[in-house]
Amino acid sequence: MIDVVDLLIIGSGISGLSAALEAKKYFKNVLIIDKGYHSGGRICSKKINSFCFNHGAPYINKSSKSFNLGFSNFINKIDKVVPFKVSSNKKTDDSVLLVNPNMRSLFNKHLNKLNINQKTKVLHIIKQVNYYQIKCDNGKIYKSKKIIVTAPAPQTADLIKDVSPEMLKYINRANFSQCISVLLGFNQSFDLPLNSFFYDEIGGICSLLYENHNSKYxxxxxxVIRMSDKWSQFHFNMTNDEIINHCLSIISKKFNIIKINNVVSTYCHKWRYSQVTKRLPSNASIVNKEKNLGVAGDWTLGPTIEDAYNSGKLVVQKILEI
Structure with missing residues (x-):
């Protein structure tokens, strides 16, 4: 059976969700499909036992240029955004925001308005005369006149190489850095600044996010330990246990109050497409109007949450020539 939709969006990350919210104003039947288990992409939070780790995009920067290009209106309608203090070895910045209780909940208020099929991987996109046919790994086949792809640039290029090869010369210029995050859960709290970042290069660690979950119970x-891009690149093939043990050794030495025997939960996450190091050229087109195809993502406008959100809105407006 073939499902027919007005607009199909591949990817349920920030750009895909933003594109869907914008597209709902103009289309009756908008569908998002994504190979992952959860929507949100890099604004992800991971729950392990009684812990919740914000290990994706860490915060929203309200001082960025992109924040005031529409994203601020979206944020102002969310009641769970709280101020977030960033400390480094150079300065303290209080111009950022955190979504409470976790970053993934940024779009929670809107998810029930959207039609999203998770755990659905696109295998092939076939261009017919007046529509696209999208074949997926679960046997599903979709038919849509318009498509927006919001996957990372390398995956986007692979998906559209047969239907819009002319766009690849720009898409292939986008670059990403790899990143490794280590998540540690403790059975007690420590005298460390809450919700703060420390930028350091000791042992490859570039930042730490400590959160106190104290309650009466x-x-x-x-x-959350984030390793530097350089360290991650050279150690990406290390085993998870080796990486975790390395971080435990560094942290216990840097903060004498943290003891290894207080660690009750560990996890290592490897981001193959983490921070955007090179976005699309400013003259690159994100739509192929003749083929009703668009692309979006943090790699099209810039590396932040705000950029990713704005790119989703922009690609819908361009594909509709609004």
């Missing part, structure tokens, strides 16, 4: 706390 527990005194748990968590730490």
């Amino acid at each position: 527990s005194k748990n706390s968590s730490l």
Whole structure:
């Protein structure tokens, strides 16, 4: 059976969700499909036992140029955004925001308005005369006149190479850095600044996010360790246990109050497409109007959450020539 939709969006990350919200104003039947288990892409939070780790895009920067290009209106309608203090070895910045209780909940208010099929991987996109046929790994086949692809640039290029090869010369210029994150859960809290970042290069660690989960029921706390791009690139093939042990050794030495025997939960996550290091050229087109095809993502406008959100809105407006 073939499902027919007005607009099909591949990817349920920030750009895909933003594109769907914008497209709902103009289309009756908008569908998002994504190979992952959860929507949100890099604004992800991981729950392990009683811990919740914000280990994706860490925060929203309200001082960025992109924040005031439409994203601020979206944020102002969310009641769970809280101020977030960033500390580094150079300065303290209080111009950022965190979504409470986790970053993935940024779009929670809108998810029930959207039609999203997770755990659905696109295998082939076939261009017919007046529509696209999209074949997926679960046997599903979709038919749509318009498509927007919001996957990372390398995956986007692979998906559209047969239907719009002329766009590849720009898409293939986008670059990403790899990143490794280590998540630690503790059975007690420590005297560390709450919700703060420390930028350091000791042992390859570039930032730490400590969160205190104290309540009348527990005194748990968590730490998200982000390794630098350079360290991640050279150690990406290390085993997860080796990476975790390396971080535990560095952290216990840097903060004497943290003891290894207080660690009750560990996890290592490897981001193959993490921070955008090179976006599309400013003259690159994100739509092929003749073929009703568009692309969006943080690699089209810039590397931040705000950029990713704005790119989703922009590609819908361009594909409709609004």
